[in-house]
Amino acid sequence: MDNIPKVKLGIAAVSRDCFPMSLSENRRKLAAKAYREQYGEIYECNTCIENEVHMRKALEELEEAGCNALVVYLGNFGPETAETLLAKEFNGPVMFAAAAEETMEKLTDDRGDAYCGMLNASYNLKLRNVQVYIPEYPVGTAGEVADMIHEFVPVARAVIGLRNLKIISFGPRPQDFLACNAPIKQLYNLGVEIEENSELDLFESFKAHEDDERIPDVVKDMERELSGGNNKPQILPKLAQYELTLLDWVKKHKGSRDYVAIAGKCWPAFQTQFGFVPCYVNSRLTARGIPVSCEVDIYGALSEYIGTAVSGDTVTLLDINNTVPDDMYVSEIENKYNYSHRDVFMGFHCGNTASGKLSSCEMKNQLIMTRTLPEESTQGTLEGDIIPGDITFYRLQSTADAKLRAYVAQGEVLPVKTRSFGGIGVFAIPEMGRFYRHVLIEKNFPHHGAVTFGHFGKALFEVFKYVGVDTREIDFNQPKGMMYPSENPFV
Numbered sequence: 001m002d003n004i005p006k007v008k009l010g011i012a013a014v015s016r017d018c019f020p021m022s023l024s025e026n027r028r029k030l031a032a033k034a035y036r037e038q039y040g041e042i043y044e045c046n047t048c049i050e051n052e053v054h055m056r057k058a059l060e061e062l063e064e065a066g067c068n069a070l071v072v073y074l075g076n077f078g079p080e081t082a083e084t085l086l087a088k089e090f091n092g093p094v095m096f097a098a099a100a101e102e103t104m105e106k107l108t109d110d111r112g113d114a115y116c117g118m119l120n121a122s123y124n125l126k127l128r129n130v131q132v133y134i135p136e137y138p139v140g141t142a143g144e145v146a147d148m149i150h151e152f153v154p155v156a157r158a159v160i161g162l163r164n165l166k167i168i169s170f171g172p173r174p175q176d177f178l179a180c181n182a183p184i185k186q187l188y189n190l191g192v193e194i195e196e197n198s199e200l201d202l203f204e205s206f207k208a209h210e211d212d213e214r215i216p217d218v219v220k221d222m223e224r225e226l227s228g229g230n231n232k233p234q235i236l237p238k239l240a241q242y243e244l245t246l247l248d249w250v251k252k253h254k255g256s257r258d259y260v261a262i263a264g265k266c267w268p269a270f271q272t273q274f275g276f277v278p279c280y281v282n283s284r285l286t287a288r289g290i291p292v293s294c295e296v297d298i299y300g301a302l303s304e305y306i307g308t309a310v311s312g313d314t315v316t317l318l319d320i321n322n323t324v325p326d327d328m329y330v331s332e333i334e335n336k337y338n339y340s341h342r343d344v345f346m347g348f349h350c351g352n353t354a355s356g357k358l359s360s361c362e363m364k365n366q367l368i369m370t371r372t373l374p375e376e377s378t379q380g381t382l383e384g385d386i387i388p389g390d391i392t393f394y395r396l397q398s399t400a401d402a403k404l405r406a407y408v409a410q411g412e413v414l415p416v417k418t419r420s421f422g423g424i425g426v427f428a429i430p431e432m433g434r435f436y437r438h439v440l441i442e443k444n445f446p447h448h449g450a451v452t453f454g455h456f457g458k459a460l461f462e463v464f465k466y467v468g469v470d471t472r473e474i475d476f477n478q479p480k481g482m483m484y485p486s487e488n489p490f491v
Contacts, residue, residue: 001289003259004309005160007153010067011035012045012058012086016077016117021048023110024075027099030142031073031149038143039150043067048075055082059089067092069156071149072132074098077117080124088130093159093466095133095152096121097145115139133466154459158309159466163191165305166257168249171199171265173296180297180446186398190467192302193257199265203273206245215240225284225355229362235276235379242274243281250290261301262292266350271373276380277366279351283382283423287314287354293448294352303395303450310459311452314354316386316423318347319447320393320440324426332416333426342433344414346424347393347451351381353423357453358384367421386425388415392452393429394460396469397445406464407439409477410457435477438484443475 013028015021025048032044043065047058062070070090072083074097087094098114101107118138125132133155135148173181187194209215218240223230230236250260262285266278282292291304300317307315324333324344333344350368355361361384369378394408411429418424429435439445452460457476464474478484 001308001312003289004312005068005157005164005259007069007157007160008065008067009042009069009071009149009153010045010062010065011042011071011073011149012047012049012062013073013075014049014078014083014086015075016079017050019076019113020109021050024048024073027075027142028073031099031145034142034146035149038146042149049082049086050079052082052085055086055089058086062090068160069152070094071152072096073145074114074117074121077113078121080117080120083121084124084128084130087125087132088128093133093156095135095149095156096138097135097148098139099145100140102141131466131468133462151459154310154312154456155462155466157312158306158459158463161259161305161309162467164258165261166193166195166254166259167261167263167298167301168195168197168253169263169296169298170197170202171296174265174267177295180295180300180448182299182398183400183402184298184398185402186404187298187302193255194298195253199269202245202249202265205249206242206274209241209245209248212241212244214244218243222280226361226363229360232363232365232379235363238274238276239281239380242276242278243284246281246285246292259305260290261305262290263296263298263301264292264294265296266294267369271369271377275377277350277369277378279349279366279381280363281380282352283354286316286352287356291315291317292352293317294349295448297446297448299395299397300448300450306396306460306463307392307394307450307452307456310456310463311454313453314357315453316349316353316357316451317448318349318353318423318451320345320436320449321348321424321447322346328416333414337414337428339428339430340433343430344426344428345432346418346420347386347427347449348420348422348424350422351383353382353386355382357387358382358423359387360384364421381422383422385418386413386423387453388413388425389453390455391427392454392456392460393427393449394452394457395445395449396464399444403473404469405443405445405473406469407445407475408457408460408464409435410455429477431477431479434484434487438486439475442484442486
């Protein structure tokens, strides 16, 4: 995916002046070697940092090497001032890790005390208001540190992406859709730029692409993708025209930013003026790593982008939509899967989920809209059941009073036929009923949730922490016996 960062890791060892520098240097070499053998390339900073002068020299080396993410490695106790200044001045996400002692035969001259040094480092980082990534247990052998670095990479990728992201939106949220409306102040706090445009701007650009010579090639690509599901061939030229409009807009308007997400309008006037719905085009751009949210959901687009950066894969945005009927639960879920009726629900959107994440797909028209509009103006949905497998449902949101809040819930899509329309699946999340009531409802989250295809809760949680969400405001689906603050103990 071209729309997410490539992480170039650097590792810099630090050493307290009363400890052997060679101990820290040798441990750094072992950790870097272990990472290369297991996961890939990492740049070793030659300067071992003992003081502020070393710190500046190391920064120059890391910058010259093109590193955009850094591991500060305490091979011994470490110099708390120099190492925290390194994290503060490095232009990118930073991880701290520390070396474990290797053997009882080396607990005199070669004892590093990095276990102790991590405490001082964390204290000094807090004093300087420097945010870094610290693994759950940040002290380990060379192989264990390599594993920690590997888990840091998707977090770093998302953080780098956010700091270089522009969200392009078109139009205000639809009437009676205040759930997707949130203050944009927190976007700037995250380092994200926002460009808000009117639907008229988009329509003007769309009209200018009417005879674009690239349209036939895009239509052919759509035909290949849809294959036997190409039920609306007459609408493909217009959809291709719209796709080129968005891609050209992104190219022209991303400005100083490297990465883009889009919050698009899709109703109520879109269908009558453009003559189609944009769902299929949204799915195609999202599959390329350019998430396009529905209904001008700016924080939905933001959430999708974070999931794309973390997973390196296609994501989707769905309504937390409807319950699973009793007869479907009894006949196809009960006694087959370890989920209660309240653990399951249907995630749905009109047709914006990419073809690669559907069991099969067909081009259709938006059924709900045809109740009030001519069918020919509602064509352009990509419909089918979502592929079964592990998922993570999550969202980063600004509250009405501009505070960041998030949730992460891991679960799965069950291999149960939905018998419905749109891009839809039967989702199962442990203790979803309680999560629905005491997080989604209690904390006023909108009905849109982002979905990654796989379990990425650990990385998403760390990303939200890194970008400044108070950990008390990052919710998850709590297991039985772990009560929510608002939960009635007598129920």
